[in-house]
Amino acid sequence: MDVVSPELNSLLPDEIMDTEAIEDLPPSQPGGGAVQSQPSDDTPVPMETDTPAASEHLSLCSDATSAEHAKAPPTSSGATLSISTASQLPISISSTSSLLTLKPAMVTSLAATKTTDSLSGTSISTTGLQRLTPPFTISAANHQIILNKVASAQATEAAKSIGSQPQVFKQEGQKLLVTTIGKSGQPIMLQVAGGKPGVSQTLGDHKSQAPQFKVVTIGGRSELKQVVGSAGNQLTTLQGQQLKAVQIATKTPVSSAAPIKYIITKTVNSKGLSPQTSVSPVITGRVLTQTSPGIPSRTITLSETLNSNMQSISGKKIAISPLKSPSKVTVVSVASPTSNATQKSMTLPVNVALGQQILTVQQSTSGSPVKLATGQNTAQNIKPVQSVTMGGVGGSQFKTIIPLGSQPNVQQIQVPGSRFHYVRLVTSTTASSLGHPSGPSTSSLQTAKPMVVGTGAARMSVVPAQPVKQMAPKPLTSGAVVTTAQTQQRLIMPATPLPQIQPNFTNLPPGTVLAPAPGGGNVGYAVVPAQYVTQLQQTPFVTLASSSTFPAPAGVQTQARLPLNGLSPAETTSRPRKPCNCTKSQCLKLYCDCFANGEFCNNCNCNNCFNNLEHETERLKAIKTCLDRNPEAFKPKIGKGKQGESDRRHSKGCNCKRSGCLKNYCECYEAKIMCSSICKCIGCKNFEESPERKTLMHLADAAEVRVQQQTAAKTKLSSQISDLLMRTTPVISSGGGRLPYTFVTKEVLEATCECLLEQAKKAEQTHQPQVEAERMILEEFGHCLMRIINSAGKAKADCASINC
DNA sequence: GAGTTTGAAACT
DNA sequence: CAGTTTCAAACTC
Structure with a gap:
């Protein structure tokens, strides 16, 4: 069958x-x-995201009857x-x-x-x-x-x-x-x-x-x-x-x-x-x-x-x-x-x-x-x-x-x-x-x-x-x-009859x-x-399994994406999709990036969104409308260009008039590709030799480097902070390692300060020169430190023995 | 954050 | 197909 x-x-x-x-x-x-x-067929694929020309077939068919499933006895001795x-x-x-x-x-x-x-x-x-x-x-x-x-x-x-x-x-x-x-x-x-x-x-x-x-x-x-x-x-x-x-x-x-x-x-x-x-x-x-x-x-x-x-x-x-x-x-x-x-x-x-x-x-x-x-x-x-x-x-x-x-x-x-x-x-x-x-x-x-x-x-x-x-x-x-x-059989998507193939x-x-x-x-x-x-x-999983209806995804920020706008999946997946802000389109028109990218709206800021399973009927209708208008509507816009041209180019070309194709208004620029011959832009500066483009690219690169450096610095700092926090925790269970810094408690500090003050008073009472007073105070500080260290070491040893 | 600019999408 | 409108993102302040 x-x-x-x-x-x-x-x-x-x-x-x-x-x-x-x-x-x-x-x-x-x-x-x-x-x-x-x-x-x-090894013919070149027009779009880089298109399926390879090589023949690929997936055939999945069911020939098993229900009876087989039901009756098949587990008798394979x-x-x-x-x-x-x-x-x-x-x-x-x-x-x-x-x-x-x-x-x-x-x-x-x-x-x-x-x-x-x-x-x-x-x-x-x-x-x-x-x-x-x-x-x-x-x-x-x-x-x-x-x-x-x-x-x-x-x-x-x-x-x-x-x-x-x-x-x-x-x-x-x-x-x-x-x-x-x-x-x-x-x-x-x-x-x-x-x-x-x-x-x-x-x-x-x-x-x-x-x-x-x-x-x-x-x-x-x-x-x-x-x-x-x-x-x-x-x-x-x-x-x-x-x-x-x-x-x-x-x-x-x-x-x-x-x-x-x-x-x-x-x-x-x-x-x-x-x-x-x-x-x-x-x-x-x-x-x-x-x-x-x-x-x-x-x-x-x-x-x-x-x-x-x-x-x-x-x-x-x-x-x-x-x-x-x-x-x-x-x-x-x-x-x-x-x-x-x-x-x-x-x-x-x-x-x-x-x-x-x-x-x-x-x-x-x-x-x-x-x-x-x-x-x-x-x-x-x-x-x-x-x-x-x-x-x-x-x-x-x-x-x-x-x-x-x-x-x-x-x-x-x-x-x-x-x-x-x-x-x-x-x-x-x-x-x-x-x-x-x-x-x-x-x-x-x-x-x-x-x-x-x-x-x-x-x-x-x-x-x-x-x-x-x-x-x-x-x-x-x-x-x-x-x-x-x-x-258990559950319908995630409405298995309604195909409205139209x-x-x-x-x-x-x-x-x-x-x-x-x-x-x-x-x-x-x-x-x-x-x-x-x-x-x-x-x-x-629990959420999915527990609901008979297909639950709307929630809390998911990152969405894997297929090649989009010339970006590799890795590139696209590396950054979360921007939430849309549609207000009038109900997210059912190509104005909505989510819809245009074949995504359901998720964690978006849109109003009256129909781009979800709850409005599957409307959504299907909108999809059909889009496809009727443009069969290529849901295909990636960035694909492979002709030989001699850039590997990636906009399938339709842009129509920029005022941006010089050097702003993200331009789809070519946004996709980080240069405008091609099919573009209808006016005053285009998004071409190979364009000094403006080069300048922007350099600036962009520099900005990216800065971002990376900042990220690395943050990561390092975070790591250091984390490490420091760990240090503040007494290491009791481990047999060796750090000293128990937490022994320097507030009380210890106060006591130390009192000792130092007392030493200062003593020096003052004895009319010691300033140098000598400082020496006495430092010496007392050294004694305090030694006592603290000894106490800490002793406590550590005691803890270790207890753990053993 | 509000307002403006921009260009694709949608419409006529 | 061209012109216009609509729309939401990009951008500016």
Whole structure:
């Protein structure tokens, strides 16, 4: 079943589906339309904030029926979740509990591995519950471990017959990877390289500082294959990293009792074998599931380095593409056999602080949508919102799918070039009907006993499945379905039927409901400002969860912003958005910066503001009006210029007449760019050779330097003050260190002064010369000091002895 | 903080 | 498309 109608698919912007091309996957089977292919296009992007020309596809469709969700019994006897860490903190999941339900045919392979630095001579110990499936190879040169993934016996045979694509666990630097996922006969290469502890830190031994990696494998049936090699096989793990493998049997509902966010993405890589697969930082703790049959081999690559060795692996691959930013994970799934889609990838921004995440990438069989199931982790979920960044060559362009922990019904997608997050809303009633049964390829998320992954304080929990949350940014014939187990279905955004689908998805303004899922009931997409996602993220979880209605963000000053006015996200995020002061526009016209930037008003000074969820109807109408007037209204104004021109220029040009384009009235100047040929300004002084501009720039630079210096000085002073304050506190508990300055109390000072005065009187009475009087006073002062010091030292010693 | 200036957005 | 009005930010005092 297509979550989104083909019509909507055509309307959806390519950006949402585009990701960096990683590999090409030749269409293998007709009808396997889980992923659409788009020819890679390297044509320059007109706007720097626009989506990269490279084809990026995100296909999320639900093919699971409600019955599957409801009926899927937690019967995967062989399903086991085990995690073995170097810290000897195994995590296991009872097979009885169904955590994830995948395609019946899909076989689950389990690998519980413990790895340490091979250089140190530490061998890898495995706790695999299943038999080890040879061959298992380790490449010390490239730190790769190639494992044959066999989901089932058939899969094994198929893999052997076709020279199955080994699963590669690649470690680069301090990363490790994991897992086996996939469908029988479809070897998956999973390459995970985690440069940062990232999510893994929450899973592994909290005492261990070494990066930890957790792998969740969602498999099919009871037959499990041990992924990680037997004794003697060594995984080269740098710096004693810990590898954790989690296997989740199919039909096993994933439940998370914790607020943990699961990011589900599906991407299709039609080009498969392309060696150019870039490797980006990958976050551990994600589940990659591939279930599409007919594909000889597929690879899921999770990598943190910028270059990938993936080309060594033949066959189709599901790759988690390279990310320039260590905080992102790109997942590229193999297109369905029939799909001629080129490549699809999703870049998932990994926020370590967000806690553990499970990324599920499932390749459905031809014509069957892929489901991605996520659950939430009860443990240490810092933020209720998890964002998924898809595509984008650089770090500035993201596509984000954000399951909202507190808002189970909402998933958001950030589209490059768009300043909005697209949110799909799924009601609880429709959750069950989201997926269509698509035969064996259909996967459903099931709930079962809570699965806890990780040890110590950091752990991942899977709780019984609840309403399913789905997102289909760009529904395809065989869509991928993102399913997130939620404890409760809530509508963050009105899941009203799509009033009108905009021709260009990227132009959709905030709050726009894209489309209801066919037959899905109250399932739709809502477009909300990208910043609103941040607002949600910053909104206390309790607040979100406690309210049935979407609470208006409050108290949030800083809002993450997408590239705006030519500023990078970092630049824009570094400074909070200015609150608007609209009085007459109701913040529903482009006069309002909040509205124009795709943001909800938050902590603004506006009057009669309608730029909020409480006035969604009016807001949607206003958005539509703006788009009717100007389809580019919500696109960034600052984009790339033509060759030979500045990299950044105003898309429309300014029309300044009196400011000389050297004041912030000028949009070009405000964006810190020079006017271009398309500007219609009069008396422009905002050009390269302009002395006025240079002068202003110098002044601005000088002012900035001063500000920085002042800031540094303030920081230093504050630090000193803080330190001084700490000094005033008696250091009793510590065995050494500072003297107890507080012994110089008022009484002590008075007593000292009395002593000194008495000495002065004595000198005066004895008619001592002034010099001698001063000497006597100073001498007495020295005696006083000595007494104070002695007393302090004695008291300190007494305190220390008491503490001991 | 009030008033003025400015230019984009909205309107005709 | 051009001219005018409206609007809110930028700027000045």
